Amino acid sequence: EVHRVSLLIQDVNDNSPVFPKDSVKLEITESALKGARYRVNEAHDADIGQNTVRQYSLERNEHFILTVRDDAEGSKSIELVLDKELDR
Incomplete structure (x- = not known):
């Protein structure tokens, strides 16, 4: 099964x-268990x-x-977190 998610960005300028x-x-x-993290x-x-x-x-x-x-350098760490287990 395919699950599609869209990530939106808010920008200035x-x-x-x-x-x-x-x-x-x-x-x-x-x-995959609830709470699993996937870096973006x-x-x-x-x-x-x-x-x-x-x-x-x-x-x-x-x-999700x-x-x-x-982080300390001003970069962002972005992760999708599984909030509900996928159908089995």
Whole structure:
């Protein structure tokens, strides 16, 4: 079974952020446990400072939530987290 999720980016200013790839395929086994984490690459933005990527969000879905953490260098660590086990 295929589950599609869409990640949205909120940006400020004139340069649109882009992900390294237009789409990413994650293969997740049906036996994956709730709480399993899957890293998502950070979007890159030509703007600097306060005008860079402001926020990531996930379109509503029944299986995943999104966590975003800022590290000491100002980069973001983005992960899809399995919130509900997949059908078996």
